[in-house]
Amino acid sequence: MQQHEQRAAERIRSFLRAQIIFNNRLTTIECIIKNYSASGAKIAINDTLTVPTEFDLYIPAKQRGHHARLVWRDKDSIGVNFIDAGAVAERSAAPVLDGNAARLRELELQNAELKQRIRALSKRLEDLGQDPTLAA
Numbered sequence: 001m002q003q004h005e006q007r008a009a010e011r012i013r014s015f016l017r018a019q020i021i022f023n024n025r026l027t028t029i030e031c032i033i034k035n036y037s038a039s040g041a042k043i044a045i046n047d048t049l050t051v052p053t054e055f056d057l058y059i060p061a062k063q064r065g066h067h068a069r070l071v072w073r074d075k076d077s078i079g080v081n082f083i084d085a086g087a088v089a090e091r092s093a094a095p096v097l098d099g100n101a102a103r104l105r106e107l108e109l110q111n112a113e114l115k116q117r118i119r120a121l122s123k124r125l126e127d128l129g130q131d132p133t134l135a136a
Helices: 100-127
Strands: 011-020 029-034 039-043 054-059 062-072 077-082
Touching: 039 062
Parallel strands: none
Antiparallel strands: 011 029, 011 054, 029 039, 039 077, 054 062, 062 077
């Protein structure tokens, strides 16, 4: 499907991790936002995944959520318009992610990243001849 330049706002290139959320917030698909504006985005997604016509898009780095409508799709990406671009862009993502499961998942990912960073820093201290158990 050929994409036509019909955007109302200029897009900003990005590489933001995001989640497509649908099915009463029971289904999430990890994705990457390739570019975005206040009114929409281009999202990299696996060509075998099915995405509904409307869904919520959560961007952890911006702590924002949008309700989005699918506009086009090609082999490895989709284009969406934000249905509520004005109102949702300013609110926290907490209302978008209903329940504790999504928050728990995000905290578990952050915890794993922090543990990996601690291991790397401890290894660095050892390489420098320091005892990492004494560093506090």
